[in-house]
Amino acid sequence: MTLDEQELARYARQIIYSDFGEAGQLCLKRAHVLIAGAGGLGSPNAINLTYAGIGKLTLVDCGSVELSNLNRQTLHWERDVGVAKVLSGSAKLAEMNSKTEIIPLDIVITAENAGGLLKGIDLVIDCLDNMEGRFILNEACARAGIPFIYGGISGLEGQVTTIIAGKTPCLECIYPRAIGGRKRLPFPVFGVTPSLVASLQSMEAIKLLAGFGEPLTGKMLFFNGETMEFNMIKIERKKDCAVCGGGNI
């Protein structure tokens, strides 16, 4: 696989980044990323990576666009209300970059289908809005050895960490599985919050795929937009983690 003249011109401003170069751009072109969720976090992540030149992007979501999504879910516009999010999203992404192959999947991620979804995937970005799905994906990624970039938001607050199972704490090391049983509630959110968290997730994805920089592993970046405080909290693996501990993976 090579970069053609159009690609060299299109991505010139990132190719000149010294630690990235044409080799980094080729890594992005070869990559297949799964974005779980096409909402507040999924929209800007999909846009960021499509513009960055990811070769293949699978977009998974089982919802349809609602009017209340339009304060933040930038892939969806007024005309899309009622349309499946993955179809609304993939139509926009295809126009942003015709060289990125977009695979829309209008499905629920379950423990049964997660393993199959990850075949051929190089990296997963967690843009879900429920804990059940996050834990399922966390475990499936751990078993498949695929990096998993977690992001979560509420109001003007957000948090991000990068998980490489077997090497870093996974979601199950950090949080009790019991959160997965919590009822989903409408949470307050301004569009700027998922936009910021998603940009951090996309940055992590680009670094990991192209193999430069230092990933946000072993720590959780937490920010409070109301006070503009950013804190980094150390997180550690659990030896007896049901997902990644004691030789489980």
Added chain:
Amino acid sequence: MSIKVTIHPFLNDGKELQVEVDGKTVGECLRTILRQHPAMEKRMFDKKGRIKGYIEVLVNDHSIGTEELACPVKDGDSMTVIVFLSGG
């Protein structure tokens, strides 16, 4: 025994709370805080008195995992109670 405790804004009407309390365990410290801020109890504990699943407690910036309320703390320790943000 003085433990510096930081409570996430979600648990305190959007305002971060920083207090110093006495206690030998995370649970003792939290109970002391809840006596002064009873409104937090419902947000922090379930009806059986267990800390809710979406709340994470850190001692000296380290996750204490499943030890939670029984986790010992000592003079000078810092304790942070955070909420896991699950929105997307």
